[in-house]
Amino acid sequence: MFESLLLFVAAFVAAAISGAAGFGGALLLLPLLVATVGVDKAVPLLTVAQFVGNLSRVGFGFSQIHWRPVSQFLLAAIPCSALGALSFVQLPQDLVIRVIGLLILVFVMLKYFGWLHVGKGPLLLLAGGAVTGFLSGLAGSAGPLGAAVFLSLGLPPVAYIASEAVTALVMHGVKSVIYQHYLQTDMQFWILAAIMSCAMVLGTWSAKRVIERMPRERFQQYVAILLAAIALYMIVHG
Numbered sequence: 001m002f003e004s005l006l007l008f009v010a011a012f013v014a015a016a017i018s019g020a021a022g023f024g025g026a027l028l029l030l031p032l033l034v035a036t037v038g039v040d041k042a043v044p045l046l047t048v049a050q051f052v053g054n055l056s057r058v059g060f061g062f063s064q065i066h067w068r069p070v071s072q073f074l075l076a077a078i079p080c081s082a083l084g085a086l087s088f089v090q091l092p093q094d095l096v097i098r099v100i101g102l103l104i105l106v107f108v109m110l111k112y113f114g115w116l117h118v119g120k121g122p123l124l125l126l127a128g129g130a131v132t133g134f135l136s137g138l139a140g141s142a143g144p145l146g147a148a149v150f151l152s153l154g155l156p157p158v159a160y161i162a163s164e165a166v167t168a169l170v171m172h173g174v175k176s177v178i179y180q181h182y183l184q185t186d187m188q189f190w191i192l193a194a195i196m197s198c199a200m201v202l203g204t205w206s207a208k209r210v211i212e213r214m215p216r217e218r219f220q221q222y223v224a225i226l227l228a229a230i231a232l233y234m235i236v237h238g
Helices: 002-021 025-037 039-060 067-087 093-112 122-139 143-151 157-182 187-211 216-237
Strands: none
Touching (some): 002 039, 067 122, 093 122, 143 216
């Protein structure tokens, strides 16, 4: 009972953060899941919870989704996330997370100093989709990296959140199919998944009410600062 309540609260907080910034929920949930359900079930359970959370973000902001960059990103992200999911048990998780953190920090610094000149075209989206998809399959989520790519498009807050959520939703769907095929899940697993999924929907709805009132420039600055902070945390702690 206590475990279920703890995961419900954690999932609500994680969804509120993800719903306001487009990322960050997985970073909060993964250590807690490892401690409560073990390493083997932590990544698949995180994937199910994140799938529902992203589905909520897509639903709440559906009318503002920018489908062209989404499709370009997914063109590379789908096969690479499948490849990463097939390989996720073969590499140390702390190493993968540190690599993700380093990539995010480099990207944010390049954007901040104006050294990133790949523009907003398909090159950035294809490359970002490939790297994000593969690392997401390995570590359960690479949301901050995908968020960094979509942040460069300069979209309004709700459009940014919903568009990035579409790509995360599809990648989590691909990984869920692969994890289900290779890993055994029991009734307790799906009960916890349902509890966390309800919390993710509530947290996402709460976050949307906040970002709808936030100016675009202020929102961009907020997300960039949070990206850099999370990247440093991932590099240090793995």
